[in-house]
Structure formats: C-alpha cells, structure tokens
Amino acid sequence: MASLPAHLANAPSDLPPNACPLPRTGQLAGLLTSIRDKNTNRGDFIFYSDRIIRLLVEEGLNHLPVVEKTVTTPTGLEYKGVGFEGKICGVSIMRAGESMEAGLRECCRAVRIGKILIQRDEETAQAKLFYAKLPDDIANRYCLLLDPMLATGGSAIKAIEVLIDHGVPQERIIFLNLVSCPEGLQAMYDVYPQVKIVTAWVDEKLNEQKYIVPGLGDFGDRYFTSN
C-alpha cells in the first residue's frame, strides 16, 4: 500500500466518538487534492467529487443492519449469507447536498429522496428552515443526510431537528459529508451524539468567515456553477 506524506497520514485522534472518517488511502488523498485545487475545472471537480461521494455512500451503507438470508446458487447449493434490512431514504440539504443524490441512487436504485432548505436568518444569525419535502413514511426509514461540507454544523443540526420532528430517531440518521472540521463535528456531537457522521476528510479548522481551512471554497458553486 502506498504510504502518504506524514501530514496527511492520519485523521485527528481526538474526534468525537460518532465521527467515522474514511480510511486515509492514497486514492482518497489524491481525490481530495484534485477538488481542493483552484485550477481544477468544473468537469473534473464533478468527476472527482462523485468518486468521493460513491465511497461515502458505500461506507454509510455499512452502518445499516443486515439479517441472515439463505439463497440457492446456480450450482444448486445453499449459500447462507445476509440480506439488507430496513428501508432507507436520502435527504439532501439544498443546494450543495443535491450533488450527492446521484451517488446515492447509483448504490440504491429506487431510493426515496427528500430535500431540506435551510438558510441563515439575517436577523438572528441562526439557521432557519425554509422548505422541507420528505417521504411520508420517513419515520420508518434509515435516513442518509447529505451535505458535502460540515463547517459550523448549524445547517446539519437544524436538518436533524427536522428529521427528528418527523419521527426519525437519532440512531437511524447517518450524515454523509466530504470535508468536515473539528469544530463542526464537536458541535454536532454535543447536540446529537447518536447521529453517525461519515466524513471523507477532517480538515484543520474554521476561519473567521466560517470557511473550512484548508477546505476547497464554496462546494455548491464549484459543483453547480460553470467557470
């Protein structure tokens, strides 16, 4: 296995227990390097982001339960394996989270997908819910919450509050994200310690403008806006 430069080799060791960073492989570090590069054009940004999203979705699905299941193979033998249990749905935090919907659909063909729009209230500076369209039976599903960047955690915390108000228990929510930071992870753990956070990379910190450092700028702009 190719070894990484020391400064990239390990995620911070003091992360909250609900944080599940992806293993730091050469491929993952290379994909992240590509999307951080300001000279990466939009087509490549989408291509490399989508590869990371696919890894996140697969890892997120690993947190779902399986049950024993026996099948008969074409050779006529019985195979004692496992089957997937529990219905799932995706919920994207608009707009950037919508970039992750296709990756979820690639793994779960007929998955139901809901959307939540949260914006900062200019008067109170708090995250405010503007719109939510969720599957009717969301309370009976595991929920993969999608947002590529975890900065302060304000939007994700508000989105989880909405899911809980719709009957989804914390333990059935898995938050998938590409780049996080210790401040956002801690803020989420403080409020919702049972929500698992599958993150591709934990960056160093937030800056004064609440951007992730080193980060990659505004993910939604880079994914959805032509340059």
Ligand code: URA
């Ligand atoms: N959202 C982004 O797109 N980038 C950041 O660095 C923080 C939040």
